[in-house]
Structures are given as C-alpha cells and as structure tokens.
Amino acid sequence: MNAIESVELSVAYGAGRVLDRISWRAGPGEFWAVVGPNGSGKTTLVKTALGLLQPQSGTVSLFGVAPRRFDAWQRIGYLPQFASPAFPKFPATVSEMVGLGRLAGKRFPRLLNRSDASAVVNALGRLGVADLANRRIGELSGGQRQRVLLARALVNRPDLLILDEPTLALDPDSRESFYNLLAEMHRQGGSTIVLVTHDSATAGRYASHLLYLDRTVLFSGTFHDFCRSPEMAKQFGPFAQHTICHQHDGEGRSCAK
Amino acid sequence: MREVMEFLRFAFVQRALLAGVFIAVGCGLLGVFLVLRRHSMMGDGLAHFAFATVGLALWLGWAPLWVSLPLVALASLVILHLPSRAAMYGDAAIGMVSAVGVAIGVLLSSLGGGFSVDLFSFLFGDILAVSRAEAGLAVGLAAGVFAAILLAYHELFAVTFDDTSARVAGIRPERVNRLLAVLTALMVVLGIRVVGMLLVSSLLIFPAVTALQLCRSFRTALLASAALSALSVVLGLFVALWLNLPAGATIVLVNAAFFSASLLRRA
Numbered sequence: 001m002n003a004i005e006s007v008e009l010s011v012a013y014g015a016g017r018v019l020d021r022i023s024w025r026a027g028p029g030e031f032w033a034v035v036g037p038n039g040s041g042k043t044t045l046v047k048t049a050l051g052l053l054q055p056q057s058g059t060v061s062l063f064g065v066a067p068r069r070f071d072a073w074q075r076i077g078y079l080p081q082f083a084s085p086a087f088p089k090f091p092a093t094v095s096e097m098v099g100l101g102r103l104a105g106k107r108f109p110r111l112l113n114r115s116d117a118s119a120v121v122n123a124l125g126r127l128g129v130a131d132l133a134n135r136r137i138g139e140l141s142g143g144q145r146q147r148v149l150l151a152r153a154l155v156n157r158p159d160l161l162i163l164d165e166p167t168l169a170l171d172p173d174s175r176e177s178f179y180n181l182l183a184e185m186h187r188q189g190g191s192t193i194v195l196v197t198h199d200s201a202t203a204g205r206y207a208s209h210l211l212y213l214d215r216t217v218l219f220s221g222t223f224h225d226f227c228r229s230p231e232m233a234k235q236f237g238p239f240a241q242h243t244i245c246h247q248h249d250g251e252g253r254s255c256a257k
Numbered sequence: 258m259r260e261v262m263e264f265l266r267f268a269f270v271q272r273a274l275l276a277g278v279f280i281a282v283g284c285g286l287l288g289v290f291l292v293l294r295r296h297s298m299m300g301d302g303l304a305h306f307a308f309a310t311v312g313l314a315l316w317l318g319w320a321p322l323w324v325s326l327p328l329v330a331l332a333s334l335v336i337l338h339l340p341s342r343a344a345m346y347g348d349a350a351i352g353m354v355s356a357v358g359v360a361i362g363v364l365l366s367s368l369g370g371g372f373s374v375d376l377f378s379f380l381f382g383d384i385l386a387v388s389r390a391e392a393g394l395a396v397g398l399a400a401g402v403f404a405a406i407l408l409a410y411h412e413l414f415a416v417t418f419d420d421t422s423a424r425v426a427g428i429r430p431e432r433v434n435r436l437l438a439v440l441t442a443l444m445v446v447l448g449i450r451v452v453g454m455l456l457v458s459s460l461l462i463f464p465a466v467t468a469l470q471l472c473r474s475f476r477t478a479l480l481a482s483a484a485l486s487a488l489s490v491v492l493g494l495f496v497a498l499w500l501n502l503p504a505g506a507t508i509v510l511v512n513a514a515f516f517s518a519s520l521l522r523r524a
Binding site for chain 1: 409
C-alpha cells in the first residue's frame with residue numbers, strides 16, 4: 001500500500017491556488033525528494049497529506065485512509081519546517097520532548113510507560129545523542145536540535161517519515177552529517193521517506209525518487225528516469241538537470257549525457 | 258512563630274488557607290501552560306469580565322460564584338474562538354471581552370445602586386471572608402482542575418510545545434485549548450475571592466514565570482510553579498495578618514518577591 005497517494009489534489013489559500021491537480025504516490029520503502037522553487041507548494045503538499053490543510057478538490061490518503069479518518073499516527077514521523085517558536089525558552093528536557101512522539105496512536109489519557117521511556121532512550125542512541133537526554137532543549141546547537149527532533153520523529157520507528165526542510169538552519173557540515181544519517185537509516189529501516197527541500201542538488205545524492213513541483217507536477221519518478229529524460233533537460237535546461245544528476249551519480253558525471 | 262500558630266486557631270484563617278492553597282496550586286499549574294502559550298493575559302481579561310458577572314449576580318440577588326462560573330467559562334471560549342471567526346489576534350479578543358465585562362459591570366452597578374459596595378469588594382478580594390461553603394466549593398473545583406490537568410497532562414504539554422506536531426500525533430489542539438480556557442475560567446473565578454479581580458492574573462502569571470526561570474524540565478516547572486504559588490498564598494496571608502495588611506495585595510507582592518529572587522539566582 002502506498003504511504004501517500006494524492007489524486008488530482010488542488011489546494012488554495014483564498015483565491016490563489018497553490019497546488020493544481022497533483023497526482024502522486026510514494027510507495028513503501030521509497031526515498032522521495034520533493035523539490036521546487038520557493039512557493040511551489042512543497043510544504044503545502046505534505047501539510048495537506050497530514051491533514052493540516054484541507055484540499056480544495058481531489059483526494060489525498062495516508063496508507064489508503066483519508067487524513068481526517070486516519071488514526072494510526074504512530075506510523076508517521078514528521079519533522080516540521082520550523083521547530084516550535086517556544087523552543088529557546090521552553091522548559092523541557094530532550095527526553096521529555098522526544099517522549100512526546102510516543103503519544104501518537106495512544107488513546108486518552110495517553111500515559112507514557114516504561115516501554116515508552118525505553119523507546120526514547122533507543123531513539124536518542126540511534127541518532128548518537130543519548131548524552132543529551134537530560135539537557136534543556138534551549139541549550140542545544142542547531143545540529144543537535146535537528147537530531148533530537150529527528151529522534152522524536154523516529155521514536156515510533158514509523159513507516160513514513162516526512163521531513164520538511166530539515167537542514168534549513170544547519171551549517172554545511174551539520175547538513176552533510178544529517179543527510180548521511182538519514183541515508184544510513186533508510187538503508188537499515190526500509191520506511192518511506194519524503195524529504196521536502198529546496199536543495200535539489202544535495203537531495204539527489206540521497207533520494208531514490210524525485211517529485212519536482214511548481215504548483216503542478218513537473219516531474220515525478222526515479223532520479224534515474226529524471227536524469228535520462230530529454231524532456232526534463234528541455235524543461236529545466238541542461239545545467240539544472242546536470243546539477244541534480246551530478247550529485248545523484250556521485251561520480252561527477254551528468255546522467256543526461 | 259507563636260503569633261502564626263495563634264492565627265491558625267481561627268476557623269476563618271483555616272478556611273482561607275485551605276481554599277487559598279488549593280486555588281493557588283490550580284493557578285500555578287495552569288499558569289505554566291498559559292505563559293508558554295503566550296496567553297498570560299487571558300486570566301486578566303476573564304477577571305475583568307467577571308466584574309460583569311458578579312455585578313449581574315448581585316443585581317439579581319444570586320450567589321456571585323454560581324453566576325460567574327458558567328458565564329466566565331463561556332467568555333473564555335469566546336476569547337478562544339473570536340480570533341478565528343473575525344480577522345484579529347488573540348490579545349485583541351482578550352481586550353474586547355475585558356472591556357465589555359467592565360462596561361457591563363459599571364452599568365449594572367449604576368443601575369443597581371445599593372450593591373456597589375459589594376461589587377467593589379470583589380475587585381480586591383477578601384480571602385479571610387471565605388465561608389465554609391465557599392471553601393468547600395473552592396477545594397472541590399480546584400481538585401477537579403488538578404484531576405483534569407493530570408489526565409490531560411501529555412496532551413497539554415504536546416499542544417503547548419508545538420500544536421502542529423501534536424496534531425500529527427493525533428491530538429486535537431482545539432479540544433485541548435478549550436479545556437485550558439475553561440479550566441482557566443474556573444480558577445479565575447475562584448481566585449477572585451483570594452486576591453480580587455484586579456490581581457487574580459498575578460496568581461496565574463507570577464508563579465509560572467518564576468518557575469520558568471529556575472527549572473530545566475516541564476514536569477519540574479509545573480511542580481515548582483504550584484509550590485511557589487501555594488507558598489506565596491500561605492506566606493502572604495500570614496504577613497497580612499501579622500502586619501494588618503490587605504491579604505490579596507500582600508500575596509501578590511510575595512509572588513513578586515519570589516520572582517525577583519529567581520532573577521537574582523539566574524544572574
């Protein structure tokens with residue numbers, strides 16, 4: 001079953017249509033990079049898939065269920081574009097914050113137990129930040145913060161991980177380290193990953209599939225197909241295609257050649 | 258110390274302490290959520306609205322608490338939903354509800370004539386005049402608020418931290434916000450008896466802000482806020498009795514002293 005599937009999905013803010021008839025599916029174990037220029041609807045697409053925004057027309061589903069009726073939230077890990085605005089002053093330890101991820105799928109009163117505490121320890125250990133467990137979240141560096149937020153998204157070992165511009169506030173070294181971590185986890189885990197990024201060149205190095213948006217779908221498929229498509233070379237220009245595909249091959253060769 | 262023990266022999270002091278501590282703990286717990294969600298002034302707005310509900314109760318000759326509890330709870334929901342219904346921010350909604358409350362209170366007091374003195378006594382509170390029934394009700398309602406916070410602790414925490422991520426965990430932030438608003442309304446109405454309408458928001462804000470200066474985790478911040486709030490009521494009450502000062506104002510100044518001390522500790 002597809003992790004996300006949208007059919008003729010349109011979303012509008014007021015009079016302006018942000019997404020226009022998007023049909024797309026992210027299958028099990030696929031690693032998708034969702035790229036496109038600013039305002040192309042990347043974040044809107046994932047927010048609509050998660051039920052945070054309502055579609056104007058068309059449908060979207062999570063594991064075959066409309067977001068409004070979806071209740072298996074423990075299958076989803078989400079790292080939003082902007083962390084909580086309260087982050088720097090918020091009185092919470094890393095453990096407490098990652099523990100919030102375990103509330104997904106629980107019913108009222110959503111009490112956390114020993115297995116939840118152990119899942120938190122495992123998630124922090126997996127991301128190499130176990131030593132931060134008792135640190136106040138406002139004391140973390142940008143790189144540490146993203147790892148901790150990723151730990152929260154991963155604490156349930158989700159089948160679908162959605163990351164919205166996760167490296168926006170990171171320096172190049174932290175960004176590289178974050179992407180390597182993600183690629184490693186994808187190799188080990190097999191969950192579907194949807195990475196929203198404006199950094200299409202770097203995304204090409206790690207993701208297997210590409211969704212190129214500009215309010216509508218410009219390309220949806222594997223990087224392999226994208227790089228070998230003369231239509232895409234015509235659409236984006238050979239330089240843009242080369243920039244993405246250069247990273248994907250990892251050999252400095254442009255796939256378009 | 259002997260004088261303090263002497264005060265404790267009086268039934269009205271025992272009632273004031275019992276009701277005051279329960280109300281203070283409830284306000285201390287709720288305050289952390291309100292301050293972190295930047296809804297600190299909601300307590301102030303609701304207290305001002307209570308001026309109208311107390312005025313209405315006195316005008317009708319009914320018990321102010323029973324009239325105020327449902328109406329202030331309703332006002333809290335209006336404050337919560339007005340920004341999404343009309344194009345405005347939350348602080349504007351608080352200001353509007355607050356102003357309407359004061360205006361209605363002033364109108365009723367001018368129409369009613371005879372009860373103005375009673376109405377104005379609610380402005381400054383009188384914890385030492387709490388009756389046995391009022392103390393019982395305050396303890397019961399405050400205990401209900403503790404239970405609600407305990408049961409909804411993780412949902413309140415998640416929504417306070419980040420309501421978008423909370424929604425993706427299957428939590429409905431709008432329900433949690435409604436719960437928080439209604440609980441705040443209950444504590445504001447009860448708190449009016451302790452420190453009065455003009456100062457009740459301090460019971461919600463000061464202990465929370467002081468605890469936030471000192472604590473590293475959410476759980477300890479909640480516990481510290483509740484403890485500081487209770488301590489300020491006990492200390493404020495005894496200082497007021499000892500020096501023959503108004504209890505409500507003394508409690509607020511003790512809270513302010515705790516906050517100043519927390520700043521010194523941070524420095």
